[in-house]
Amino acid sequence: MAKPVYVIGHRSPDTDSICSAIGYAHLKQALGESAVPARAGKINAETKFVLEYFGVKMPALINDFYPRVKDIMTDRVVTVSPQSTVRELGQLMKQHNVKSVPVVESGSTLVGIVTVGDLAKRYFDELEMQDLSEAGVDYASVLRALDGRLVCGQDLDRPVTGKVRIAGARTQTMAQLVEPGDIVLVGDRNKAQLVSIEQGIACLVVTGGAAVTDAVEQSARSRGVIIISTPYDTYTCARLINQSIPVRMIMQTKVVVFKPTDLVADIKSVIVATNHRNYPVVENGRLIGLINRDRLIVPEREKVILVDHNEPGQAAEGIEEAQIVEIIDHHRLGGLETSEPIFICHEPVGATATIVANMYWHRHIDIPSQIAGLLLAAILSDTLLFKSPTATPKDRETAEKLAAAAGLDIQEFGRAVLKAGSSIAGLTPAELIQSDLKEFLIGEYRVAIAQVSVMEPAELLGLKDELLQAMQSLRAKENYDLVLLMITDILSEATHLVFVGQPAALVSQAFGQPARDGVLYLPGVMSRKKQVVPPLIEAARAKVGAP
Structure with a gap:
């Protein structure tokens, strides 16, 4: 059975990342391909609400793509x-x-x-006939090793206590050599068989397929002697009986x-x-x-489709060990390399879900209402109900078609999704930062940018000192140059930008204002990818080009 292709979003996944992975995996399955949705981190409250709303199972967690023993x-x-x-x-x-x-x-x-x-x-080690009693051999094992047929006898599970004897001597001598409890290997020699039985042996092995007479069998039964008939000659039996010892x-x-x-x-x-x-x-x-x-030498690599990201720093750990086969995204190109040409669908729209939905329609595949609802939620989340500057007419048009397919009211459902995402109840400062965090290489700096969208930012701003402390800890742990937190006010359409690290001047230069206590107020700013990352890139370029 072919290994599945994993459809997976970025670390610290948001609703667009999760729902696009589920939607695109479903499309691949509808096209007859083996695809499985996955996630690279813990889902946030908003995504949890959406999945539960539509009764969809959470995608499997993949922490990394490093090859493992399994x-x-x-x-x-x-x-x-x-x-x-x-x-x-x-x-x-x-x-x-x-x-x-x-x-x-x-x-x-x-x-x-x-x-x-x-x-x-x-x-x-076999220099002489083995003492089977020391090896813990039972008579059932002897029977199997000789490919024998049980003529008579009981309790074959009892252990062998005597030695193995070959009846090669004269009958008179046999009476002196054989002892009670022994196993005797003998061919078509009726007298030798009877003498051995009379000496109180435990088991008589009749070799060469020789017939066992009624007299011999009757004598054995009366004395409780086991008789095994085997097709092999006596010499072969002498070799095979040593192979009756247990594997242990x-x-x-x-x-x-x-x-x-x-x-x-x-x-x-x-x-x-x-x-x-x-x-x-x-x-x-x-x-x-x-x-x-x-x-x-050559372990088979996992096949992966990336959705909603294309930068190494945002991908699951060990992505370089996997085989990327497709990328579906709406962000800037971020430097991932592949070993061969792959399919890429990359559009400047507000959500990856917009791209995925239109891929269904382009291929004339119907979108089930459940999947349509997930993709709609992703668009409304990523565009902040079309308030984000990243929102495009295509996002709105796609959302309207998905809402019709899912039987949902865009405004009512959108407010419910954003309300679920704006709740910070029960989250620690560290969890708030990690809930939607992305890593970028901006110039020569490693920058982490987190975003939390809320209806009322005052509560979160009241935790500024705790947030700064958590951001400093994250910066030290992951060796970032800068860590930024966007506290985005959905209602007033503005962002309070909290940051730690160096160079602090890069942040001030990017947004044209000095920071007050590590916070910038950015009216009209709601998009990380369109309104925060580009100014930082330009500021980094200007710094490099400065004399």
């Missing part, structure tokens, strides 16, 4: 039980052409691993294992140091897969 492991694993015989293990290895086999019990609990090397060592006797119990969430980059050094062929993948003690060291 991406390169195989879940088709040949396993063996610790009670299996060495012969069964060898047959399994030959059948599946594997060099090592994990040992599991109780279904999938990993208890060890056994390799071809372990088998080879077992045979090199030769398996390695100290196993190098990995978790499915381990980074491939982190396990490479362990693999180089140990140089095993295969490594079990374990989750909560249970075997879920296997890694072959040869598969570390």
Whole structure:
């Protein structure tokens, strides 16, 4: 089954990022492609309201795209039980052409691993007939190892206590060599069989497919002796019976294992140091897969479609490890590189959802009312109900068509969405900053710009000292040059711009006014991408060009 393509927005996702990812993934599915919506961070209150309003499940969280063990492991694993015989293990290895086999019990609990090397060592150590009693062998294992047929006998699960004897001597000598509890290998020699049984042996193995007479069988039954008939000759049986020992006797119990969430980059050094062929993948003690060291060379990359962003600093961690196949966006081009030509749909409109909706209609795909509602919410959110200077006639026209499809009133629904997004109840200053934050490379400076849209900014401005402290902490942690917070007043259509960092002159120059206590009042400013980022870029260029 082909791996899915993830449709994902930026970190600190907003409503446009989430709803566009859901909408575009649905369009891809309608076109017969395997696409899954995803998110790169925690959703905000506004987006939560929208998803719950339409009863849509939150997209899966992807923290990063760094290759992990689960991406390169195989879940088709040949396993063996610790009670299996060495012969069964060898047959399994030959059948599946594997060099090592994990040992599991109780279904999938990993208890060890056994390799071809372990088998080879077992045979090199065979200088004489093995004492099966020391290996914990039972008669059921002997029966399986010899491909035998049970003629008579009970309690095959009891352990072997005697030694293995070959009835190669004369009958009189056999009576002296055989001891009670032994296993005797004998061919078509009726007298030797009877003498062995009379000596109180535990098991008689009749080799070469020889017939067992009624007298022999009756004598064995009367004394509780097990009789096994096998098609192999006595010499072969002598070899095979040594393979009746359980796997637990030769398996390695100290196993190098990995978790499915381990980074491939982190396990490479362990693999180089140990140089095993295969490594079990374990989750909560249970075997879920296997890694072959040869598969570390070229792990298959995740395929990703970016929506509502195209800058490396805004993308999920490890985006350079993924294969970007498409970009759907309405922001400036921000420097992402791809290894090959890709499809890009990039328009100067107020929301990515506007682009996604029109892609449905361009391809003559009907938009379900639920998806239409999500895309409408995204447009109304990103354009602040068309009050943002980023809003275009195309956004309004698209919103009207989506509202009709969803059966919603634009103004009423739009106010409900913005009201949900303006609530700051229960959020810490750090959470407020992170709720809608984007990173930009402006000139030579790394700049983070957060935006919080509210109906009444006074409450948030009253937390200015706490906000500045949280912004300073974020700046130090992420090594930003500047951190800006836009407190956007939806009703008065203005922004209070709070900032920390250096060069502070860059901010003052960009907006043509000095800061008062780290705050600029910017009437008419509501858009980060159109009214804040461009002036900062121009100010940075002017600084570089200054003598």
